[in-house]
Amino acid sequence: MSLFKLTASSLAIAAVTATAAAARDNVQVAGSSTVLPYASIVAEAFGENFDFATPVVESGGSSAGLKRFCEGVGENTIDIANASRKIKDSEIAACAEAGVTDIVEVRIGYDGIVFASDINGNAFAFTPADWYNALAAELPVDGAMVANPNTNWSQVNANFADQPIMAFIPGTKHGTREVFEEKVILQGCEDSGAMEAILQINGGDEDAAEDACMAIRTDGLSVDIDGDYTETLARIEADNNGIGVFGLAFYENNTDKLQVATINDVVPSVESISSGDYPVSRPLYFYIKAAHLDVIPGLQEFADFFVSDDMAGPDGPLAEYGLVSDPELAATQEAVANRAVMGQ
Amino acid sequence: MTDQTQNLGRSLLETDARTRKRNAAEARFKAFGVAAIAVALLALVVLLTSVVYNGASAFKQTYFELDIELPEAKLDKSGTRDLEVMKKVTTIGYAPILTAALEAAIEKAGIETTLDKKAIGGLISKEAAATVRNAVLANPEIVGTTQSFSILAEGRIDGYFKGRVTLESAALDSNTSPEALMLAQALADAGYADTKFNWAFLTAPDASDQRPEAAGLGVAILGSAYMMIVVLVLALPIGVAASVYLEEFAPKNRWTDLIEVNISNLAAVPSIVFGILGLAIFINFAQLNQSSPLVGGLVLTLMTLPTIIISTRAALKAVPPSIRDAALGVGASKMQSVFHHVLPLAAPGILTGTIIGLAQALGETAPLLLIGMVAFVRDYPAAYTPEAGLFGEASTALPVQVFNWTQRADPGFVERASGAIITLLVFLLIMNAIAIYLRRRFERRW
Numbered sequence: 001m002s003l004f005k006l007t008a009s010s011l012a013i014a015a016v017t018a019t020a021a022a023a024r025d026n027v028q029v030a031g032s033s034t035v036l037p038y039a040s041i042v043a044e045a046f047g048e049n050f051d052f053a054t055p056v057v058e059s060g061g062s063s064a065g066l067k068r069f070c071e072g073v074g075e076n077t078i079d080i081a082n083a084s085r086k087i088k089d090s091e092i093a094a095c096a097e098a099g100v101t102d103i104v105e106v107r108i109g110y111d112g113i114v115f116a117s118d119i120n121g122n123a124f125a126f127t128p129a130d131w132y133n134a135l136a137a138e139l140p141v142d143g144a145m146v147a148n149p150n151t152n153w154s155q156v157n158a159n160f161a162d163q164p165i166m167a168f169i170p171g172t173k174h175g176t177r178e179v180f181e182e183k184v185i186l187q188g189c190e191d192s193g194a195m196e197a198i199l200q201i202n203g204g205d206e207d208a209a210e211d212a213c214m215a216i217r218t219d220g221l222s223v224d225i226d227g228d229y230t231e232t233l234a235r236i237e238a239d240n241n242g243i244g245v246f247g248l249a250f251y252e253n254n255t256d257k258l259q260v261a262t263i264n265d266v267v268p269s270v271e272s273i274s275s276g277d278y279p280v281s282r283p284l285y286f287y288i289k290a291a292h293l294d295v296i297p298g299l300q301e302f303a304d305f306f307v308s309d310d311m312a313g314p315d316g317p318l319a320e321y322g323l324v325s326d327p328e329l330a331a332t333q334e335a336v337a338n339r340a341v342m343g344q
Numbered sequence: 345m346t347d348q349t350q351n352l353g354r355s356l357l358e359t360d361a362r363t364r365k366r367n368a369a370e371a372r373f374k375a376f377g378v379a380a381i382a383v384a385l386l387a388l389v390v391l392l393t394s395v396v397y398n399g400a401s402a403f404k405q406t407y408f409e410l411d412i413e414l415p416e417a418k419l420d421k422s423g424t425r426d427l428e429v430m431k432k433v434t435t436i437g438y439a440p441i442l443t444a445a446l447e448a449a450i451e452k453a454g455i456e457t458t459l460d461k462k463a464i465g466g467l468i469s470k471e472a473a474a475t476v477r478n479a480v481l482a483n484p485e486i487v488g489t490t491q492s493f494s495i496l497a498e499g500r501i502d503g504y505f506k507g508r509v510t511l512e513s514a515a516l517d518s519n520t521s522p523e524a525l526m527l528a529q530a531l532a533d534a535g536y537a538d539t540k541f542n543w544a545f546l547t548a549p550d551a552s553d554q555r556p557e558a559a560g561l562g563v564a565i566l567g568s569a570y571m572m573i574v575v576l577v578l579a580l581p582i583g584v585a586a587s588v589y590l591e592e593f594a595p596k597n598r599w600t601d602l603i604e605v606n607i608s609n610l611a612a613v614p615s616i617v618f619g620i621l622g623l624a625i626f627i628n629f630a631q632l633n634q635s636s637p638l639v640g641g642l643v644l645t646l647m648t649l650p651t652i653i654i655s656t657r658a659a660l661k662a663v664p665p666s667i668r669d670a671a672l673g674v675g676a677s678k679m680q681s682v683f684h685h686v687l688p689l690a691a692p693g694i695l696t697g698t699i700i701g702l703a704q705a706l707g708e709t710a711p712l713l714l715i716g717m718v719a720f721v722r723d724y725p726a727a728y729t730p731e732a733g734l735f736g737e738a739s740t741a742l743p744v745q746v747f748n749w750t751q752r753a754d755p756g757f758v759e760r761a762s763g764a765i766i767t768l769l770v771f772l773l774i775m776n777a778i779a780i781y782l783r784r785r786f787e788r789r790w
Contacts, residue, residue, distance in 0.1 A: 024633060024731075024732070025731055025732070026723070026737075026738060028634060028635070028716075028738075030716070030719075033751070036720070037552065037553040037752070037753065039720075040552040040553065040720040041552040041553065041554055043552070043720060043722065044551065044552040044555075044722060045434075045435065047722050047723065048434075048435050048474045048477070049431075049434040049435055051431075053723050054721075054722040054723045056635055056716075056719050056720065056721050056738040057719060057720040058635075058716055058718060058719040058720070059718070059719075059751075060713075060718075071628075074631075076627055076628075076631050076632070076633065076634060078634075119516065227751075228751040229753065230750060230751055230752070230753070249753060250753040252518055252519070253519065253553075253753040253754050253755070254753065254755065255516055255517055255518040255519075256513040256514070256516040256517040310434070310436055317470070317554060320554075321553065321554055
């Protein structure tokens with residue numbers, strides 16, 4: 001028994017003391033689940049082709065990633081935060097307070113947001129106004145706001161098939177939700193003339209009108225999906241009337257199960273998004289902690305490699321997976337090489 | 345005695361209305377019991393069938409058996425076989441060599457195909473370039489020769505040989521085509537492609553979303569093993585010491601009552617709470633490495649401790665007091681009586697409780713979310729390095745790998761996730777079997 005006790009306690013002590021002087025030789029990345037597949041593709045290729053350790057990539061969402069990014073400077077904080085939206089001023093302030101003052105912003109490309117439904121169901125050709133009329137909580141009718149009466153797509157647009165409205169949209173914790181509200185719902189509100197009607201009702205308060213436009217119905221015809229696109233896909237497989245919001249890359253990997261809807265008669269593809277014809281897209285970013293650049297081995301090389309033509313270029317593996325390559329990639333490469341810090 | 349007088353004059357074998365009612369009630373109760381078990385079994389069968397149906401194919405994998413020419417002009421322009429120079433040729437530079445080898449095989453087998461060069465290259469996994477590059481860098485002398493390699497086929501081709509992808513689904517799929525599947529079938533008929541047992545699934549590290557065919561559980565199994573070692577080494581001695589003290593030495597007063605209530609409560613605390621605690625104490629305060637099995641093990645130790653303490657105390661209680669009295673009666677000290685007599689008799693119960701606690705910890709995901717173990721990790725974690733310390737290198741764990749794979753876009757990962765569940769279930773089954781064996785083998789009844 002005494003031998004057992006001795007080994008147990010000495011092992012416990014060794015475990016704690018040995019790790020007291022812990023140092024890290026790998027790059028640590030966290031953030032957006034939209035950027036995660038791209039970051040892991042780059043991390044994998046980086047580990048294969050360089051003499052550095054393969055970076056560790058976590059997901060968890062843009063906000064959670066940036067929050068951890070802003071915890072401070074040091075080896076037990078992350079080096080890179082992935083984000084499917086631009087960093088907010090409040091987050092920059094929180095970073096500065098914790099000592100993270102020098103941040104390098106890197107835009108890796110664009111991501112398309114598509115609407116897809118079951119492959120055997122009806123085909124749809126949407127406009128943003130259709131989505132506004134289908135999903136808004138309240139619509140302006142004859143000078144008053146009334147609860148959305150539409151329950152069938154044929155009520156929204158006479159050209160649509162007779163199919164009950166059932167939408168699976170990203171939950172509020174997703175960066176995708178923000179893009180969906182601004183580029184589809186708000187746009188549709190303006191296009192359909194509802195915006196002006198609301199302004200007349202509320203007496204010209206623009207902020208309130210925007211909020212009213214972007215309020216999504218909560219009567220069960222629109223379902224928030226807090227999980228990933230795999231959950232949205234499972235919900236559509238269970239309910240064939242469902243129409244879901246997906247990332248372009250996810251759709252391209254599941255074209256045998258999903259059919260995609262056009263927006264303003266444009267089919268979403270890498271080409272139509274990069275040309276700007278397809279309206280619903282957003283830039284993807286990652287943020288580097290400049291203070292870590294000379295401390296964590298491989299961080300500068302990883303960032304350079306991420307934006308290199310071999311990876312993020314139009315013929316690289318990221319584009320193949322569904323990333324819309326950034327036409328200004330050369331400028332991004334230069335900024336990363338020069339460590340161009342934000343706000344300077 | 346009034347009952348007997350009432351029943352007088354009737355045979356006991358004759359059932360009256362009341363007895364029939366009671367018998368019927370009993371029969372109903374038995375039927376409910378059988379129905380409950382049937383529902384539970386049905387749920388288990390449905391779960392296991394769906395997991396095995398989806399996951400069994402993860403243990404098989406399609407490979408191309410190719411003779412690959414390794415041209416010096418491309419892989420080592422300097423001709424010096426200097427590793428530093430040869431490393432400059434990345435996996436992107438190796439990909440055309442593989443495509444050429446496959447084209448040569450197609451030509452040799454006399455297969456007609458309408459596919460272009462890019463589509464033919466698409467039959468090969470992106471992992472294959474790394475396989476060949478590593479082989480070349482490990483042995484630079486093979487440059488300039490032709491070597492035979494067994495390289496992975498792309499995920500959808502692999503899915504075709506396992507029945508997951510069909511010609512109909514491929515026609516709708518933008519990542520493959522029926523022609524590609526038919527070419528792969530022709531290659532298999534000519535002996536250039538083969539589906540065999542997938543050892544790499546158990547040993548290879550995770551792979552990115554573009555290579556479901558290369559993803560394996562190696563890092564996850566290693567990380568889980570490290571965590572279990574940490575949990576065992578910490579939770580067992582601490583848990584046993586705490587329960588021996590509480591059960592055998594501690595005075596029974598308000599304080600020990602309070603501790604007892606707290607331990608029972610801790611056993612019911614949601615595991616995510618331990619994750620939050622671990623993040624605050626082990627990572628932010630003690631500055632241990634994120635994503636490391638050490639931190640994961642410490643968090644799971646906290647989670648497992650109450651389970652071990654409760655089961656150890658139950659095992660100690662089950663040792664009859666006469667054993668203690670006898671030991672004390674022949675002059676043993678209190679400590680001697682505990683360590684020489686009570687503890688060995690309680691050992692089977694303690695071990696069973698520990699193994700069940702470990703099995704619970706092995707399947708836990710939630711607390712690991714917060715300490716950075718739900719991640720894409722490709723390097724095998726070393727047990728000890730001077731920089732990262734003991735168990736300090738980033739890793740994942742088995743249940744985390746399941747969670748990760750279910751979120752990936754490529755349908756190939758559905759199969760991998762189910763395969764990982766099968767592996768996890770096998771580990772749990774082994775642990776529970778050991779627990780049952782120990783209990784049967786060493787348990788003593790009085």
